[in-house]
Structures are given as structure tokens and as C-alpha cells.
Amino acid sequence: MAAKLYDLELSGNCYKVRLLCALIGVPLEVIPVDFLAGAHKQPPLSDLNPFCEIPVFQDGDLVLRDSQAILIYIARKWGGESWLPTDPAGLAQVSQWLMVAENEIARGPNDARLHDKFGYKLDVAHARAKSARILALMERQLARDAWLALGRPTVADIACMPYVALSHEGGVALEHYPAVAAWVDRVKALPGFIGMPEI
Amino acid sequence: MAAKLYDLELSGNCYKVRLLCALIGVPLEVIPVDFLAGAHKQPPLSDLNPFCEIPVFQDGDLVLRDSQAILIYIARKWGGESWLPTDPAGLAQVSQWLMVAENEIARGPNDARLHDKFGYKLDVAHARAKSARILALMERQLARDAWLALGRPTVADIACMPYVALSHEGGVALEHYPAVAAWVDRVKALPGFIGMPEI
Numbered sequence: 001m002a003a004k005l006y007d008l009e010l011s012g013n014c015y016k017v018r019l020l021c022a023l024i025g026v027p028l029e030v031i032p033v034d035f036l037a038g039a040h041k042q043p044p045l046s047d048l049n050p051f052c053e054i055p056v057f058q059d060g061d062l063v064l065r066d067s068q069a070i071l072i073y074i075a076r077k078w079g080g081e082s083w084l085p086t087d088p089a090g091l092a093q094v095s096q097w098l099m100v101a102e103n104e105i106a107r108g109p110n111d112a113r114l115h116d117k118f119g120y121k122l123d124v125a126h127a128r129a130k131s132a133r134i135l136a137l138m139e140r141q142l143a144r145d146a147w148l149a150l151g152r153p154t155v156a157d158i159a160c161m162p163y164v165a166l167s168h169e170g171g172v173a174l175e176h177y178p179a180v181a182a183w184v185d186r187v188k189a190l191p192g193f194i195g196m197p198e199i
Numbered sequence: 200m201a202a203k204l205y206d207l208e209l210s211g212n213c214y215k216v217r218l219l220c221a222l223i224g225v226p227l228e229v230i231p232v233d234f235l236a237g238a239h240k241q242p243p244l245s246d247l248n249p250f251c252e253i254p255v256f257q258d259g260d261l262v263l264r265d266s267q268a269i270l271i272y273i274a275r276k277w278g279g280e281s282w283l284p285t286d287p288a289g290l291a292q293v294s295q296w297l298m299v300a301e302n303e304i305a306r307g308p309n310d311a312r313l314h315d316k317f318g319y320k321l322d323v324a325h326a327r328a329k330s331a332r333i334l335a336l337m338e339r340q341l342a343r344d345a346w347l348a349l350g351r352p353t354v355a356d357i358a359c360m361p362y363v364a365l366s367h368e369g370g371v372a373l374e375h376y377p378a379v380a381a382w383v384d385r386v387k388a389l390p391g392f393i394g395m396p397e398i
Contacts, residue, residue, distance in 0.1 A: 050336055062288050066298045073291035086285045089261050092272035099265045102301040123322060137249055 002027040003059040003074075006045060008035045012110065012162035013067035014055040015196040020071055020158045022194045026078045068098045071155045083155050090150060097148045097156030101163075104134040110163040112170025124171075131172045135180055138164070142179040146186060153190060161187045165199045201226040202258040205244060207234045211309065211361035212266035213254040214395040219270055219357045221393045225277045267297045270354045283354050296347045296355030300362075303333040309362040311369025323370075330371045334379055337363070341378040345385060352389060360386045364398045 005021075007014045007030045021028045033039050033054050041052045049056045049065045056063065057070040059077075064070050075084035084094055108131035114120035115127065138160070141148060148156040165184045167174060174181045187193070204220075206213045206229045220227045232238050232253050240251045248255045248264045255262065256269040258276075263269050274283035283293055307329035313319035314326065337359070340347060347355040364383045366373060373380045386392070 050339055062291075064291055064295065066295050068298050069291045069295040072294045073287050076285070076287035076290055086275070088272050088275035091275055092261075092263055092268045095271045096263065096265050096268040099267050099297075099301050102298050103305060106302060107306070122325075126321075140249055 001060070002029045003057065004029045004031055006031050006033050006040075006048070006054050006056040006058075008033055008054055010197060011035075011054060012113075012166055012196070015199070016067050016158050016162050017055050017057060017070050017074070018196075019162075019194060020074050020079075020083070020155065023158070023190055023192045024074065024079050024083065025192065026074060066102075068102050068155075068159050071098070071159055075155045083153070083158075085150070093149045094154045094156045097154075098159050100134065100138075101156075101159035104130065104137075105160055105163050108132075108134045108163075109167040109170050109172055112172060113163065113166055114170075116171055117169045127170065128172060131167060131170065135164070135167070135172070135174075135177045138183075139177045139179050142183045146183070148183075153187070157183075157187055162196070162199065169198060200259070201228045202256065203228045203230055205230050205232050205239075205247070205253050205255040205257075207232055207253055209396060210234075210253060211312075211365055211395070214398070215266050215357050215361050216254050216256065216269050216273070217395075218361075218393060219273050219278075219282070219354065222357070222389055222391045223273065223278050223282065224391065225273060265301075267301050267358050270297070270358055274354045278354075282352070282357075284349070289349060292348045293353045293355045296353075297358050299333065299337075300355075300358035303329065303336075304359055304362050307331075307333045307362075308366035308369050308371055311371060312362065312365055313369075315370055316368045326369065327371060330366060330369065334363070334366070334371070334373075334376045337382075338376045338378050341382045345382070347382075352386070356382070356386055361395070361398065368397060 005017055005028050039045055040054050046052050048063050051065055055067055056065055064073055085091055108127055111122055111127035112124055112131055115122055115124040147153055161184060204216055204227050238244055239253050245251050247262050250264055254266055255264055263272055284290055307326055310321055310326035311323055311330055314321055314323040346352055360383060
């Protein structure tokens, strides 16, 4: 039985789960969630994930929340050592960028997009400043290496790419970050790549 | 040669690295950083970590940033499968809570403390609302299980405990969250536990 993803097409966090499954070749049952109606805040979804957020991922009896944790699971279960190695240095170096997706990118381009595209009430000037900071740091990394970690595509790239590639929807232009833009194109060229609206 | 931690005593993120090393019994060379003078924003520290933050961790040639990624490294290198297992489900279930430390706790009790204790300019009402949300979710988990993940102490607990235990420094009282308060006491009772100011 295929794993299930409770999904929203326009969510970059849901998209990164679909993307990794497509790249590895993992069958996935995608179940659209009526987000506007608040289905994620009501049973049965709120029982599966008390955080009342999507994505929610289900593989047999195991239910997982948080897109980065879901990527970790998929990579470990179906991706061998390639997308997420288990040696201490490799795992930690990839994890550093998973944490960037969870923190700096969430507070930056993701928050700015939530404000501009979906009308969330938050300090968008703060989110744009956070975006400029993390994009400059990513530019520095990607100007000297093709990928975020270990010199090859890993879940670090899959976790970080979506909201960076969507940053124009939060009023942040990637044209000032040519190495970041080239990296987005590199991810798009991976065998099995799938897109989402605006990517 | 012992691993090095570039450290600030009052940082909960630095403390969690010292704590895990103490619990596992990993020798650590602690190097205090003159944070008020901005030493973390200048060479040599800004070369080690372009994010200009602490903690920074160095083990031989390997340099790591981000406290959660550092915990992952220490647990994998010196902690066996106990503090951070590598099977897909175990790693993902612990990682879910590492992401809570990186996101919900950082945006909640950590931000509120940065405002109240260190004078950071940020939306403290927002940080207090985020604190109430994540503490209620942790209360739900910890009312039915002694630990955050896998029914035993893992790096999830070490990552999440410090800023929760310090939440009173950000104007958030733990007395409304008895299961969370009992869990903090449980972490404090682990063999080898060390504290920090206010914990």
C-alpha cells in the first residue's frame, strides 16, 4: 500500500514531499486537503496531527508531521545513503540546511509569501529582511559549490529549494542572487523532477 | 584532541551542546565568545560560521553551525543508537521534535526571552502567543508519555528543554503546563546532567 500525503497543491512544504518521492521513485497517494475550509484543523486530520498543519504523511501505522522530518523518513527508508547519509559528519552537514529550511527560510521567503499571496498578518518588512540575509548566505555557499551539502544533491536541496524558488511571490527577486538562481535550475534539471504552480 | 565549542554561557543553544556532551561523556573544550563585543561577527569566528551566530562546533577539520545539527553530530559520533537512532521511523520521530526546537520553540519562548532579557526588538506579543501554542502541544504529548519521542530520552528532549525551562525569562509561566514542568525535572534528573544559569 502506498504511503499517503495529506496535501495542498500551493504549499511548498507539501510540494517538497511530492518532489522527493518523484525523484526517488516512491509511489505516493496524494490526498488533497480542503485548506480554505479548515479541514486540517478538524478531525480526522487534527487527530493525525495535533499541530493542525499540513503536510501530514502516513506510512502504515506511522504518522509524521513537519516536512523536513518527512523528507528524512523518505530518504532513509527508500533513498539509501545518497539523499541522506547516516555517518556523523554527512548527516550533520545535511541537517544544517534542513534547519535553514525550518528556520531562516520559514521566517524569510516563506513568511513573506504567506503575507503577500495569502494575506497572513505578519511583519512583512521583517520577513523581507530575513529573506535578504538568508539568500545572501546561500549565494555565498552556492557560488563555490553546486549543491548545499556534500557536493551532491541531498534532501538539503529539496528542503530549501521550494520557498526560495517561490520568493518572488513574497516580493523578493532572485535576480540579485545569480548562484541561487542557477542552483534552482540545477534542481529543476534532476531526473524525475516535478514542478508546482510558479516553479 | 577534544572537540571545541565556541560558547556563550547564557545561550540556551550553546547550553544544549554542553548538556549532551555531559550526558554522553564527551570531552569538550569550551571557548567563551565575547558576544557583547560582537566577536561572533568578526574573523576568525565569522570565517568559521558565516551566519555569525553561536554555537560553533569544531571536531578536527569539521566545523558545524546550528545547535540542532551539532546535537545530531555528537549523538551519531559518540552516542550510538540511543540518543538518535538511524532507522527511518526512529530518526524521523526524533527529528520532528528537533524541528520544533528550530521553529516553534525558537519563535516562541526563545524570542520572548530575547526581547525581555536581552532587549531584542521583536513582536513579543506574537512570541508569547507562539509560546502558548507550542507549550500546549508539548503538554499534550508529555501528559501521555514521559519523553518527547520513542518513550526514552533522546536528542529531541535535549534540543527542546533549554528554552522551555527558561521560558519564565520571557514572561511565560510553566505552572500552567504541569506535564511540561515534570518533563523538565525528568531531564534534570538524568545521570550526568549539568545546568546553566536559571536552569
